[in-house]
Amino acid sequence: MKFSVVTIFPEYLEPLRQSLLGRAIEDGLLSVEVHDLREQAFDRHRTVDDSPYGGGAGMVMKPDVWGRALDAWAPPGSTLVVPTPAGRPFTQDVAAELAGAEHLVFACGRYEGIDQRVVQEASTRLPVHELSIGDYVLAGGEAAVLVMVEAVARLLPGVLGNPMSAVTDSFGTGSPGLLEYPSYTRPAEYRGLPVPPVLLSGNHAAVDRWRRDESLRRTARHRPDLIAALDPSSLDERDRAV
Numbered sequence: 001m002k003f004s005v006v007t008i009f010p011e012y013l014e015p016l017r018q019s020l021l022g023r024a025i026e027d028g029l030l031s032v033e034v035h036d037l038r039e040q041a042f043d044r045h046r047t048v049d050d051s052p053y054g055g056g057a058g059m060v061m062k063p064d065v066w067g068r069a070l071d072a073w074a075p076p077g078s079t080l081v082v083p084t085p086a087g088r089p090f091t092q093d094v095a096a097e098l099a100g101a102e103h104l105v106f107a108c109g110r111y112e113g114i115d116q117r118v119v120q121e122a123s124t125r126l127p128v129h130e131l132s133i134g135d136y137v138l139a140g141g142e143a144a145v146l147v148m149v150e151a152v153a154r155l156l157p158g159v160l161g162n163p164m165s166a167v168t169d170s171f172g173t174g175s176p177g178l179l180e181y182p183s184y185t186r187p188a189e190y191r192g193l194p195v196p197p198v199l200l201s202g203n204h205a206a207v208d209r210w211r212r213d214e215s216l217r218r219t220a221r222h223r224p225d226l227i228a229a230l231d232p233s234s235l236d237e238r239d240r241a242v
């Protein structure tokens, strides 16, 4: 799979070459290209923004510069992702959907964002996703791209050392709609706090049941909205008692 990022701050995307992603690039599982939007600017100041029609605060990124950038770097067959707080929420399900694409191109906005006609025009020839990583406003799309690329890449075959991690993770297919249970490792006692005894019992069925209970409790505590959205038929008697 190929990830391309278009930005006015190419160096911001350096972390894409670190850690899990760096290894996946070395292993040939994915490739990452970062492009400087200013290469597509028209004037000697390499201007990428202008004042908003209708007045108001801030500057808007110019459609003609973005148009050239997408003509150059978002070829037919690619999928365009536009990070924006005004987009559809980026969730694990969306990450899984994007993991099926061959080539994702991310358009990083700055200032007040990108002239809306860029999305409108690109949508006539490419799948386009306007996606928000949360209900808050960042200064630019770069941090959102780091989040989205990492979430998508770890779902690609071979990227995670143990593919079961993605199944048991929060929002994973193992326990749909639930947060993951808490995890523990050695030592068995830490600052007076013991590991829950069931995890040392060797009884796999009991461990699974404890994990399911903790998962439900944790989800109820931190994300009651997820509990409310659960399909009742996915819950057994014991789940309902938790």
Ligand code: SAM
Pocket (backbone or CB within 6 Å): 082, 083, 084, 085, 086, 107, 108, 109, 110, 111, 112, 113, 114, 131, 132, 133, 134, 135, 136, 137, 138, 139, 140, 141, 142, 144
């Ligand atoms: N005026 C825009 C609004 O209120 O919807 C906010 C623009 S924001 C200051 C600049 C850029 O940061 C956006 O174009 C987008 O690329 C990025 N951005 C900010 N918050 C984001 C979020 N929650 N999710 C994804 N991208 C975000």
